[in-house]
Amino acid sequence: MTDQTTRRVSAHPFFAPLTEEQLAALSGDGTPVDYGPGERIFAEGGVADRFWLIGAGSVALDMRVPGRGDQIIETLIGGTVLGWSWLHAPYRWHFGAVAREATATIAFDAASVRQRCDADPAFGYAILRCFTPVIIQRLQATRLRVLDLYASPAQAGRAEARP
Amino acid sequence: MTVLVDPVAASAAMPHPYRVVSRRVDTYDTATLELEHDIGPLRAFAAGQFAMLTAYGIGEVPISVSGVVDTGDGRARRLVHTLRAVGAVTRALHATQPGGVIGVRGPYGTTWDEPSAAGRDVVIVAGGIGLAPLRPVIRAVVAERSRYGRLALLIGARTPADLLYARELRRWEGDGVDVGVTVDRPDDGWTGHVGVVTTLLTGARVDPANSVAFVCGPEVMMRFTARALVAQGIPAERVRVSLERNMRCGVGWCGHCQLGPVLVCRDGPVVDWARAEPLMSVREL
Numbered sequence: 001m002t003d004q005t006t007r008r009v010s011a012h013p014f015f016a017p018l019t020e021e022q023l024a025a026l027s028g029d030g031t032p033v034d035y036g037p038g039e040r041i042f043a044e045g046g047v048a049d050r051f052w053l054i055g056a057g058s059v060a061l062d063m064r065v066p067g068r069g070d071q072i073i074e075t076l077i078g079g080t081v082l083g084w085s086w087l088h089a090p091y092r093w094h095f096g097a098v099a100r101e102a103t104a105t106i107a108f109d110a111a112s113v114r115q116r117c118d119a120d121p122a123f124g125y126a127i128l129r130c131f132t133p134v135i136i137q138r139l140q141a142t143r144l145r146v147l148d149l150y151a152s153p154a155q156a157g158r159a160e161a162r163p
Numbered sequence: 164m165t166v167l168v169d170p171v172a173a174s175a176a177m178p179h180p181y182r183v184v185s186r187r188v189d190t191y192d193t194a195t196l197e198l199e200h201d202i203g204p205l206r207a208f209a210a211g212q213f214a215m216l217t218a219y220g221i222g223e224v225p226i227s228v229s230g231v232v233d234t235g236d237g238r239a240r241r242l243v244h245t246l247r248a249v250g251a252v253t254r255a256l257h258a259t260q261p262g263g264v265i266g267v268r269g270p271y272g273t274t275w276d277e278p279s280a281a282g283r284d285v286v287i288v289a290g291g292i293g294l295a296p297l298r299p300v301i302r303a304v305v306a307e308r309s310r311y312g313r314l315a316l317l318i319g320a321r322t323p324a325d326l327l328y329a330r331e332l333r334r335w336e337g338d339g340v341d342v343g344v345t346v347d348r349p350d351d352g353w354t355g356h357v358g359v360v361t362t363l364l365t366g367a368r369v370d371p372a373n374s375v376a377f378v379c380g381p382e383v384m385m386r387f388t389a390r391a392l393v394a395q396g397i398p399a400e401r402v403r404v405s406l407e408r409n410m411r412c413g414v415g416w417c418g419h420c421q422l423g424p425v426l427v428c429r430d431g432p433v434v435d436w437a438r439a440e441p442l443m444s445v446r447e448l
Contacts, residue, residue: 058356069351074357074358075355075356077356077366078365079365137361141362144387145358149381150319150380150381151321152192153250154192155321
């Protein structure tokens with residue numbers, strides 16, 4: 001951990017619910033890691049042993065589809081967090097992640113953060129308060145995309161209802 | 164928003180014949196028509212307002228203006244409309260070639276009133292064909308760049324092939340507009356963002372407390388976007404949305420477009436979120 005890492009973690013809005021003490025503890029589990037364009041951060045099925053705070057750049061979540069290659073499901077931009085499969089067993093990634101451009105992150109040791117959560121329920125609760133809004137937002141976003149809002153009636157397979 | 168329509172005069176108007184002077188295909192089901200009349204001075208349209216467009220012999224539909232060519236005297240001879248072919252009337256309008264004639268009634272409804280955003284950052288969020296009614300706002304802000312703060316244009320589309328105004332997007336970027344584009348369904352060559360348009364808000368370099376937002380797209384998209392903008396700190400009174408209802412007369416007489424106490428053709432289509440939210444949250448209203 002460096003002072004710079006602590007400052008970056010403390011300044012990040014994602015961790016706004018944490019107290020200064022909790023931020024300091026969490027920063028101890030963080031390491032700056034940069035990724036180049038196209039560099040894979042993790043692969044589907046791999047061990048979910050970290051999560052990342054994305055500072056700059058962007059990351060694509062993808063999934064290998066037979067016959068179609070790696071299909072991008074969503075992109076994440078700077079200012080958000082990458083990875084929550086580390087929170088619950090079996091601690092395996094359900095999707096893959098690739099840096100789409102030069103991407104600066106802080107990577108956190110998931111096992112260590114989980115240990116802190118188990119040892120200090122207040123810390124654990126604060127961490128969950130950081131992650132649950134993101135999980136909710138991404139669930140809602142996924143539901144919106146399922147609605148296919150921008151589709152024409154023909155694209156959506158609906159009967160014509162417009163003039 | 165300012166109500167510019169004079170109901171009595173406007174309702175008396177029959178559709179004026181406008182000739183299609185150019186037609187540009189934007190996507191497989193969307194085209195932009197430039198229309199011109201030669202019947203003397205008519206009241207100019209403003210950004211956000213709509214026209215009732217007639218495909219003679221088929222029917223009439225409300226379409227927001229996507230370009231206003233003002234001659235400088237408050238009158239205009241040319242109009243630009245971007246149309247998506249989704250029904251019998253819009254298919255006929257969409258297919259009209261240069262030289263063909265379309266009927267135009269209007270201008271109707273409220274405006275985006277973008278001059279009132281002077282001195283503030285501007286956030287424009289468009290979903291799908293919703294970019295078309297916002298185009299005049301973007302052009303107006305770009306044309307008078309020094310009057311406004313930062314300009315963030317965030318666009319959501321179904322696929323890369325559904326993106327409107329690709330050339331202009333590049334030009335606007337060159338003019339200092341912070342353009343963000345995301346699609347729901349990328350193709351193999353897509354290198355941009357994937358996901359709903361609200362995810363781009365995180366990266367928008369604007370000061371929410373000193374911003375005005377303009378939002379247009381499918382109603383569900385506008386609801387989620389407006390809520391996200393307010394959550395980021397933009398006051399609901401400074402988040403403007405363009406409502407879509409079944410407009411017929413265009414002047415508040417027939418009631419087809421009633422949304423609670425609002426007649427969308429007269430009191431809208433552009434309203435602020437403080438007014439729109441309670442209406443949009445009532446089922447079947």
